[in-house]
Amino acid sequence: AQTVTQSQPEMSVQEAETVTLSCTYDTSESDYYLFWYKQPPSRQMILVIRQEAYKQQNATENRFSVNFQKAAKSFSLKISDSQLGDAVMYFCAYRRGSGGSNYKLTFGKGTLLTVNP
Amino acid sequence: IAGITQAPTSQILAAGRRMTLRCTQDMRHNAMYWYRQDLGLGLRLIHYSNTAGTTGKGEVPDGYSVSRANTDDFPLTLASAVPSQTSVYFCASRMDREAPQQFFGPGTRLTVL
Numbered sequence: 001a002q003t004v005t006q007s008q009p010e011m012s013v014q015e016a017e018t019v020t021l022s023c024t025y026d027t028s029e030s031d032y033y034l035f036w037y038k039q040p041p042s043r044q045m046i047l048v049i050r051q052e053a054y055k056q057q058n059a060t061e062n063r064f065s066v067n068f069q070k071a072a073k074s075f076s077l078k079i080s081d082s083q084l085g086d087a088v089m090y091f092c093a094y095r096r097g098s099g100g101s102n103y104k105l106t107f108g109k110g111t112l113l114t115v116n117p
Numbered sequence: 118i119a120g121i122t123q124a125p126t127s128q129i130l131a132a133g134r135r136m137t138l139r140c141t142q143d144m145r146h147n148a149m150y151w152y153r154q155d156l157g158l159g160l161r162l163i164h165y166s167n168t169a170g171t172t173g174k175g176e177v178p179d180g181y182s183v184s185r186a187n188t189d190d191f192p193l194t195l196a197s198a199v200p201s202q203t204s205v206y207f208c209a210s211r212m213d214r215e216a217p218q219q220f221f222g223p224g225t226r227l228t229v230l
Contacts, residue, residue: 004159033217042223043205043223043224043226044221044223044224045160045207045209045221047218050217050218052217091159091160095217095219097215098215103148103211103215104150104162104165104175104176105150105152105160105162105209105219107159107160107161108159109157109158109159110159
């Protein structure tokens, strides 16, 4: 079974600085997707960024980028120029690419980010 | 509406009562999911449906049932609620079971006393 591990329950960063949230996963699949979601106090799960395993290039969305190391099964999220609004919970998630009965997301336990002014 | 709606937003329920959490999407997505979120455990899949008329069990299905009579609605029923079912419940959908992006509803906070 696939597992996703976020080893940092909490992280903090100074406003305008850069922070990296770590995520590792375990899978025997070669075709899969990885995601970072954020969850503000409103509870809504919001997709931050997505990475397809077959793509070597790291995904980037504005101030958010990932460092995808397929061999190491590592998928870290880098937030540049941190803003106060980035202070929410972040979840790493895995989804197989094909060949299953369902395509559920397997989530890590989350990392709570604090941004200090 | 656009997206996924869930009702109620929150509910306090006595143990032993029956409860149905509602989920409706207007995106004509084929695949739908129910997750529960518990502190320190992330989100876990309860049940899923790849298309109308079909359902399947996820990681933590015990005590829950679902139905998928049409494309838009995917209700989750707790036949006899227990305190361990206190959680935040999220409904989600994607266009089809292989589409990469999954959309989430706003969640229902359920407390079972």
